[in-house]
Amino acid sequence: MAIPDFQSLMRPVLAAVADGMPLALAVLRKQVASSFPLSEAELQERLASGKQTxxxxxxxxxxxxxxxxxxxxxxxxxxxxxxxxxxxTLRTGPERITVSWLKRYPEFADFHMSRPTDTASPSEQIEPAEESTPDEQLAAAHQALMLSLADELLAQVRAASPSFFEQLVVDLMLAMGYGGSRKEAGRATQQTSDGGIDGIIKEDKLGLGVIYLQAKRWSNMVHRPEIDKFIGALTRQRARKGVFITTSDFSAGARDAALGLDIKVVLIDGSKLARLMVENNLGCTVKHVYEVRELDSDYFNEA
Incomplete structure (x- = not known):
């Protein structure tokens, strides 16, 4: 089953302490979680931050x-x-306790509602989505912003010149830790004599290995013949690793061609390229930083 939203967990939380005795939060979590037929994978599923299930x-x-x-x-x-x-509430309340139902209590309504600032109108008051926890709302908003940014980046990359795209590929590999210095990376990606390869770049700063590159600033889909050509070029170079980057996408046949080989071939389509640019802060900059703080219970430990 799907993991229950936090509102669906409110009544089970109350029921777990219905005997009126204090209960440790860790025990409460186990009791409530075990009251639902969740799989082990669902019990272990973590937030986007990875810090909590x-x-x-x-x-x-x-x-x-x-x-x-x-x-x-x-x-x-x-x-x-x-x-x-x-x-x-357990005796007379609803079977499913919701945020809307809790608003009957003034202290909760004061806590829940985001108050407008002195300069904001009542219409600007924010009502949080009730099905998600604040952590999930924050993660969802961040994800939406990142996807929007990735779309903008990809549009810019597709509109750029071929020479700019070649430099972008070098910058991205550097940002991900490949290629050594920028000067070395620039030399490494000079055009090779093999038509199936656009360039090579060091795998690490010591140059213990190299990665062969193919970069296509295309709007049309990349099909299997292009991948076969790249693999053939890698074979002639006795290469073990290659990266094929495009601003478009790969057909199913192209993706199949890169599987089950002795040579490791990584395909990066336009969407993945944009995500990697965001993750490595390439072509974008930090707009805002929000710090989310939590209680430091150790500070209050008087033992």
């Missing part, structure tokens, strides 16, 4: 929202306990 993050936010609504309290560090309001 999705299920634990959602249980944590369910606990936070219930606490802000006064249905749970935190009697001690790392502990959770149900309140009288929480017990009443």
């Amino acid at each position: 999705v299920i634990n993050n959602r249980i944590g936010w369910a606990r936070t929202y219930l606490n802000k609504a006064g249905l749970l309290c935190i009697p001690a560090k790392g502990m959770v306990q149900i309140t009288a309001r929480g017990l009443e």
Whole structure:
């Protein structure tokens, strides 16, 4: 099954502490997670940041929202306990507790709503998406911005000159840690005598290996004959590794041609090229930096 959203976890979180006794958060997470038929892969699925599992993050936010609504309290560090309001909710509340339902409590409504600034109009007030936790909303917004940036980058690359594209390939390989210095990389990518290869670049700063390159600033799809030609050129050079980069895409036949070979051939299409540029900060710059802070529980450890 799909991992439940954090609202679907609110009632199970309350039910786990229905006996009124304090419960350790770690135990709460295990009990709530085990109440759903989740596969091992789903239990281990992590957030985009990689720092926490999705299920634990959602249980944590369910606990936070219930606490802000006064249905749970935190009697001690790392502990959770149900309140009288929480017990009443289990008796008379809905089967699925939602953010909208919790807004009946003024303290929760104050917590949840993003207040407009002095210069903002009421219409600019932000209402967060209720199906996602704040961590997931932040990750989704970041992902959307990165995809939009990648689209813009690819459009710029496709409009650039062939010579600029060749330099971009060198810059990208350098940004990813290949090629040694820029001067060495420039020499390494000079046109070779083999028509199936555009250039070579050092695999590392010591030059212990080389990677052969083919770069196509095309709008049309790359088909198998081009890959076969590249593989043939690699074979003649007794090369072991090659990278074929295009601003367009590869046909299924082209992708099949690069599989199951003694030679390692990596295909980078336009979409992947743009993503690599974003990941390696090539052709783009940092616009804003937002720091997300969390409680440092060690600071409050008086033992």
